[in-house]
Amino acid sequence: xxxxxxxxxxYYREYKLNMSGIxxxxxxxxxxxxxIFIFIFSxxxxxxxxxxxxxxxxxxxxxxxSTLSLRKFxxxxxENGNLLIIHLNGFSFGFISIxxxxxxxxxxxxxxLLSIPIACILLNISNDKLFYxxxxxxxxxxxxxxxxxxxxxxxxxxxxxxxxGSVIVMIFxxxxxxxxxxxxxxxxxxxxxxxxxFGILLIVxxxxxxxxxxxxxxSLENN
Amino acid sequence: xxxxxxxxxxxxxxxxxxxxxxxxxxxxxxxxxxxxGSGKTTLLKAILNIIEPSFGxxxxxxxLLQKNLYDFYNHVTYIGDSTSSLKKLTLRDNIxxxxxxxxxNVNDAQIEIALKTLRLDNYLNKKVGTLSFGETKKLEFLRLxxxxxxxxxxxxxxxxxxxxxxxxxxxTFEDHCGKExxxxxxxxxxxxxxxxxxxxx
Numbered sequence: 001x002x003x004x005x006x007x008x009x010x011y012y013r014e015y016k017l018n019m020s021g022i023x024x025x026x027x028x029x030x031x032x033x034x035x036i037f038i039f040i041f042s043x044x045x046x047x048x049x050x051x052x053x054x055x056x057x058x059x060x061x062x063x064x065x066s067t068l069s070l071r072k073f074x075x076x077x078x079e080n081g082n083l084l085i086i087h088l089n090g091f092s093f094g095f096i097s098i099x100x101x102x103x104x105x106x107x108x109x110x111x112x113l114l115s116i117p118i119a120c121i122l123l124n125i126s127n128d129k130l131f132y133x134x135x136x137x138x139x140x141x142x143x144x145x146x147x148x149x150x151x152x153x154x155x156x157x158x159x160x161x162x163x164x165g166s167v168i169v170m171i172f173x174x175x176x177x178x179x180x181x182x183x184x185x186x187x188x189x190x191x192x193x194x195x196x197x198f199g200i201l202l203i204v205x206x207x208x209x210x211x212x213x214x215x216x217x218x219s220l221e222n223n
Numbered sequence: 224x225x226x227x228x229x230x231x232x233x234x235x236x237x238x239x240x241x242x243x244x245x246x247x248x249x250x251x252x253x254x255x256x257x258x259x260g261s262g263k264t265t266l267l268k269a270i271l272n273i274i275e276p277s278f279g280x281x282x283x284x285x286x287l288l289q290k291n292l293y294d295f296y297n298h299v300t301y302i303g304d305s306t307s308s309l310k311k312l313t314l315r316d317n318i319x320x321x322x323x324x325x326x327x328n329v330n331d332a333q334i335e336i337a338l339k340t341l342r343l344d345n346y347l348n349k350k351v352g353t354l355s356f357g358e359t360k361k362l363e364f365l366r367l368x369x370x371x372x373x374x375x376x377x378x379x380x381x382x383x384x385x386x387x388x389x390x391x392x393x394x395t396f397e398d399h400c401g402k403e404x405x406x407x408x409x410x411x412x413x414x415x416x417x418x419x420x421x422x423x424x
Contacts, residue, residue: 002326009323013309016320020311080310081303084273088296089325221274 006089010099011106017076018107024069025111032065032112036122047124054123055133055184059177062112062137066144067166069108073100073152074216084220094213101142101149101208109141129184136180139197143176144169146204153215157222175200224248224405225270225295225374230279232265239265240424243279247374249403252396252417254410257424263409264304264378266424270407271301271376300370304378306359307366310352314343314362317351318369327369337368340391357383364392367399375399377408389414 018025039057043049077083086096116133119125125133151165158164176197183193224247231241239262245253255263268274270281272288272295281288283295308317318334321327338344341361351359360383367375381389393416396406 005326006324009320009326013320013324016312016316017309020309079305081305081307082309084271084301084303085307088271088299088301090293090296217273221268 003090006091007099010086010091011103014103014107018103024072025107028065028068028108029111029115031068032061032115033119033122035061035064036119040122051124051126054120054125055129055181058116058119058123058125058133059140059181062141063144063170063173063177065112066108066141066148067169069104070148070152070165070169071155071162073104073148074156075152078156078216078219078223083216092213093216094209097149097153097209097212097216101145101212104145104148105142109145113137113141129187132184132187132190135190135194136183136197139194139201140176140180143197143201143204144173146201146208147172149208149212150204150215153212153219156215156219172204224284226282227270228280228282230266230269230276230281232262232269232274233277234265241278243422243424245407245420245422247405247407249373249405250400251405251419252400253405253407253420253422254414254416254418255407255422255424256410258411261424263411263424266422267301267376267378267407267409271299295374298372299374299376300367300372301376302363302366302378302380306351306356306363308351308359308362311350313348313350314354315347317362318365321366321369325366325370327371329369329371334365334369337365341365341388357385357388360384361388364395367395373404375404375406375408377406379410380408381410381412381414392416 036057039061040050043053074083077086083096087093091099113134116137117130120127120130120133147169151168154168155162155165179193179197179200183190183197186193226247227243227245230243232239243266247253255266257263265274269276270288272281272292283291288295308314309320312320322329322334335344338347341364343358343362343365346354346358351362354362364380381392384392393414396416399406
């Protein structure tokens, strides 16, 4: 029971932290919408062209916007020693990475999820595609959070080159983009593609605590 | 309770320290003394099982530490050289988070007394980021009271504190040892605290 309470209060702490830095979340969303506008201005006002490539643009921008927040994934807790304190309170490093991944999903990805309908209007994506977009983004964003956790924990040992972590996330998110965009453009293969996406989620979800946990331990050891 | 036996640590083929032994029983205070870079923090991290020693072993309640790790963690509070309070939040928020996360049985009246003793009661609604380093460090000590654990592992607890606060810490150390608690702390200066064991690194 104590352990469950600790998990609940871990998220209470994450909520407080994220609410105190809500401007960071809003900046991400603003970056996302401004980027959509830039795409629209650069492509032109042809509705059909925008509609045709809209889903691809949306997914690319969601990926880029969510990588913006990766720097803070573990960095603050690592620098102020909270990572160690949380570990000393009975959470293994692997378990911390699972909790942080869900926290990133809740406080960074869910706001994007909620802003998708507005983005769809801007990019002339039809309403009937909205369900597929939500389904693919719900799974895809969890995959991105898992990849983000791995790359951010690796970055703790590499203070000099933050971009390296973003590059790793982008390379490994190529399959996510392919299948997620595929789901929306090929609705008849929805079941098979969503299963593949779900399979990728299970793989990264299994690797994440192991890889991130090890990186967290190594970075604290070498700090 | 805690026994460190012939501990040696090498990093990148460089010997940090070797053959360090110590034992910590209830009521004991152990000080780790040494210059900057002599390995005090490394030894504390090894005791916390964050750094793996090259040689030697650590025992907790008669068992190897690795095999009894989470029981050890249930009995230990660590205060490191960085301040763990969240700078964006107020003192009150930090205290609430600690109280809930550590499932502390310390009540509000006790916290209020501790805050008054630390002279932090006027800053409750201020953000931690606006406090001085010494005040943030004092806030850190509140965690010792809130976690209410038997073993305290403290990295340079007396640095950046004024004379009154050092005196207060001495009193707190004595009280804790009087309640069957034990303390390991590091210092590069002579703190003027009665210690039962001194390890020179």
